[in-house]
Amino acid sequence: MRENGWQPWWPGNPPALPGLAPIIGHRGAAGRAPENTLAGLREAHALGARWVEFDVMLTGDRVPVLIHDETLQRTTDGRGRVPRHTAAEIGALDAGSWFGPRFRGERVPTFEQALSLVLELGLHANVEVKPATGLAAATGEIVGGILQQVWPASGPRVLVSSFEREALAAVRRTAPQLPRGLLAGRLPADWASALRELGCTTLHLDQRRLGLPRLNELAAQGVPVLLYTVNAADRARELLAAGAAAVFTDVPDVLLTAQ
Numbered sequence: 495m496r497e498n499g500w501q502p503w504w505p506g507n508p509p510a511l512p513g514l515a516p517i518i519g520h521r522g523a524a525g526r527a528p529e530n531t532l533a534g535l536r537e538a539h540a541l542g543a544r545w546v547e548f549d550v551m552l553t554g555d556r557v558p559v560l561i562h563d564e565t566l567q568r569t570t571d572g573r574g575r576v577p578r579h580t581a582a583e584i585g586a587l588d589a590g591s592w593f594g595p596r597f598r599g600e601r602v603p604t605f606e607q608a609l610s611l612v613l614e615l616g617l618h619a620n621v622e623v624k625p626a627t628g629l630a631a632a633t634g635e636i637v638g639g640i641l642q643q644v645w646p647a648s649g650p651r652v653l654v655s656s657f658e659r660e661a662l663a664a665v666r667r668t669a670p671q672l673p674r675g676l677l678a679g680r681l682p683a684d685w686a687s688a689l690r691e692l693g694c695t696t697l698h699l700d701q702r703r704l705g706l707p708r709l710n711e712l713a714a715q716g717v718p719v720l721l722y723t724v725n726a727a728d729r730a731r732e733l734l735a736a737g738a739a740a741v742f743t744d745v746p747d748v749l750l751t752a753q
């Protein structure tokens with residue numbers, strides 16, 4: 495673990511998370527610009543976010559790109575499954591028009607393009623490993639390997655999360671010094687053993703499926719809980735007051751101006 499790194503959670507030993515901000519732009523700033531695009535990362539920064547979350551999946555030729563769905567049609571003018579297309583094919587698609595004419599021609603960025611921009615903007619990043627079916631370990635290894643090469647040891651923070659435990663294990667094998675977060679919808683019954691076995695620092699959960707008493711309990715145990723997706727300022731205030739370490743939002747401007 496690097497010296498300034500975030501240590502894994504351990505019972506009785508809550509990790510300090512220097513540099514974490516309470517408000518994280520979700521998929522860039524998904525309510526203000528097309529999700530998982532360079533325009534979205536720029537927009538999050540322009541709106542005042544200092545942390546951004548985005549999703550990373552492998553193309554058929556094993557290039558990590560920013561996209562949420564395993565199929566192309568919701569967020570691009572392409573069709574079919576991401577792993578059935580090459581990076582060149584996916585890179586030629588329009589990933590902006592669906593959101594609004596102003597974003598026409600916006601591309602699906604590669605992970606490396608996104609990291610360059612994030613570092614240029616001085617943003618901290620939560621990289622969500624979002625593997626296509628059957629590619630959890632490969633995606634974790636490739637994402638971990640790239641971060642190992644390009645992410646500076648000092649400077650902005652990076653936190654790697656995934657719903658896929660196999661992907662987190664692969665990130666750990668490839669780049670053990672990177673802090674990791676376990677993602678789930680509902681709080682898993684085995685959350686404590688899972689955090690420990692995977693050496694995770696943070697727990698990321700769906701705010702709609704976690705009651706405030708349970709959030710209080712987790713916070714009391716020193717577990718940094720990050721909650722998605724919170725687009726109302728009063729709800730963000732409530733969750734942060736109840737002990738959430740951070741919330742993910744599509745509209746960073748709304749939450750930041752209300753702080």
Ligand code: G3P
Pocket residue numbers: 520521547549562622655677698722742
């Ligand atoms: O990482 C938080 C959140 O993005 C997880 O859900 O489906 O938006 O990637 P999803």
Ligand code: MG
Pocket residue numbers: 521547548549622
């Ligand atoms: Mg995500």
